[in-house]
Amino acid sequence: MTSDPVVVIGNFDGVHRGHAALLRTARAAEPEAPLVVVTFWPHPMSVVRPDQTPLLLSTLPRRVELLREAGADDVVVVDFTAEVAGWSPAQFVDAVLRPLHPARVVVGENFRFGFRASGTVATLAELGAGQFVVQPVALVTDGAQPSSSTLVRHAVAEGDFGRVRELSDHPFRFSGVVVQGDQRGRLLGYPTANLLVAPGLAVPADGVYAGWVTRLDQPDAPRWPAAISVGSNPTFDGVQRRIESYVLDRDDLELYGVEIAVDFYARVRGQIRFAGMEPLIEQMHHDVEDIRHLLGSF
Incomplete structure (x- = not known):
């Protein structure tokens, strides 16, 4: 049994089906390893583009609760500040990921990180070479479009809670x-x-x-x-x-x-x-x- 964790990174607002799929994939890849989720608070947009900050689907305690229900053994919350927003991809990896000593890092295929979202999945793999494996996961769709927190927000605003449960698996x-x-x-x-x-x-x-x-x-x-x-x-x-x-x-x-x-x-x-x-x-x-x-x- 390895003690090095599998780490999943994302914002995870509302913890919808796509988020849950990331955690399931991570668990399946390393069944015996601890599953650690890295998330950010406050929402990065509130720092980078405050005028475009979305309304949040859950408080931070509720997000942590939902992530644990989805299978996380631990949740690491990164305090997203202007300094963090200015980190290069390499600084992000050095400050956030390397201290966790991950065996594997699982992210969505559209994952971006670092200053002005300059880092991609390929960047992450290059930075982690020799230390951890990077596994991108295809986005979950409803047959027409990828599951997203934005879709859930629209459904909430419209009062379509059947749709919310379809996208989230929880009320x-x-x-x-x-x-x-x-x-x-x-x-x-x-x-x-x-x-x-x-x-x-x-x-x-x-x-x-x-x-x-x-x-x-x-x-x-x-x-x-x-x-x-x-x-x-x-x-x-x-x-x-x-x-x-x-x-x-x-x-x-x-x-x-x-x-x-x-x-x-x-x-x-x-x-x-x-x-x-x-x-x-x-x-x-x-x-x-x-x-x-x-x-x-x-």
Whole structure:
């Protein structure tokens, strides 16, 4: 058994099917070796071209969690700074890869690294000659185009969570600490757990969704079916965008200050500005019944 690891390099935002394929290939190539993933935080574009930084599909802890679920034994996070962005390919290899003593490095066939993405797979192989093998992996496609974080972002923005699961093999998750809202939901008979929409993170378009809520402060906590609203409550002239989750048939949950995960499964409708409380309550009743039916099929 070799103690030298197989190293997989990538950004891995959202950990979609293409990312998982890289890890499976790495594991198959060296089944007995530790599998180490190298990723970057913050997103390199936030340093290189801040005006083009994409909305991220997951927080860093969630990315690490997904990578471990996909088979990583360890995850090394490179703090991506302006200095790192200026490294030559050789500097990158010397600073990041050589200290890990890899037996093999697995990357996507389109992998680029170093200053202005000047390094290619061939460059990496030249720099690693005599120390590690470089194995490029063909991109995973859906039959028409390669799987990518960009495709997942588009699907999230459109509320197409069936497509998200096709691309990712896991649901889109938004997590955060429950804050106190306007407490209108309780008065309406539908108390909600409210999360603020953090800047920089991908969020579905405003509307109502079916999904699940799980508290993250308890091991093996159950997941609860939920009606999820994304938006600013236009009926009440709200301005702050939030994710509000009503756990079906539960009005006894005390979740203020608790970190929860909201997993989105299906879009029910877009956001509507209602003429008053009565039509809103009637629509909420219909939404809950629709969501109960939708989640019953999962």
